[in-house]
Amino acid sequence: MKDREIYADLRVFPPFALRIDGRGFRRVLELLGFKKPYDEVFARAMANSTESLFKESGLNPLFAFTFSDEISFFFYEIPYNSRIEKINSIIPSFISSAFTIQLNLKDPVSFDSRIILLGKEDIYRYLVWRQAETWRNHVSSYGYYTLLNTGLSENEAASRLKNMKASSIHELVFQHGINLSQTPAWQRRGILIYRETYEKKGYDPINKIYVKTIRKKIIQEWNTPVFKTEEGRELVNRLIA
Numbered sequence: 001m002k003d004r005e006i007y008a009d010l011r012v013f014p015p016f017a018l019r020i021d022g023r024g025f026r027r028v029l030e031l032l033g034f035k036k037p038y039d040e041v042f043a044r045a046m047a048n049s050t051e052s053l054f055k056e057s058g059l060n061p062l063f064a065f066t067f068s069d070e071i072s073f074f075f076y077e078i079p080y081n082s083r084i085e086k087i088n089s090i091i092p093s094f095i096s097s098a099f100t101i102q103l104n105l106k107d108p109v110s111f112d113s114r115i116i117l118l119g120k121e122d123i124y125r126y127l128v129w130r131q132a133e134t135w136r137n138h139v140s141s142y143g144y145y146t147l148l149n150t151g152l153s154e155n156e157a158a159s160r161l162k163n164m165k166a167s168s169i170h171e172l173v174f175q176h177g178i179n180l181s182q183t184p185a186w187q188r189r190g191i192l193i194y195r196e197t198y199e200k201k202g203y204d205p206i207n208k209i210y211v212k213t214i215r216k217k218i219i220q221e222w223n224t225p226v227f228k229t230e231e232g233r234e235l236v237n238r239l240i241a
Helices: 025-032 040-056 084-103 120-149 154-162 166-175 185-189 230-240
Strands: 016-022 063-067 070-075 111-117 191-204 209-221
Touching: 016 084, 016 120, 040 063, 040 070, 040 084, 040 191, 040 209, 063 120, 070 120, 084 111, 120 154, 120 166, 120 185, 120 230
Parallel strands: none
Antiparallel strands: 016 070, 016 111, 063 070, 063 191, 191 209
């Protein structure tokens, strides 16, 4: 029956992005009583799960970008002989496990996964696109829960929101005491996770001299710049160099 494994030889070659999304996470949020539309405990669990993949999976992502229940990983290299079946199964299953551990969940959760083919020159444009989606999600989420708080049903709130312009949603939310331009940066611009090299000074007791070594640490950037700005472009260029 080995010949029936017709997708086993599908391969992808770096650079590429892999994006995972939580499946049915709205129900998860409701059952766990998270704050709406955003809860820092949930966001931190997503960021920490992402960081654990850097540290414990044996994989070597270039960096990752996360918002809501979505994570995009970027790769210049990948094991498993570049097999798509392996990549698309191992990474979401690892994050599902890590996320379950982070929140001490009793019920299972799952993520779906897709691979996005990118040239090195495409990575920046992909990030700009996903950060724009971060902002759209931010506006619509605040609008939706603001409408629910006015007494509308879920269907009524979704229908009303569908016909509203972004400027109108801004005004609606502002009338209820929230300025969307002043919410926490991680809600508006997402969280970036990457490795950073640094020098560490130490003492060599054998040769009796002070030495410098290069180490790496994982950075969770909760104040991610807008990628369209010069600062944001410079950061991305440094990460993909």
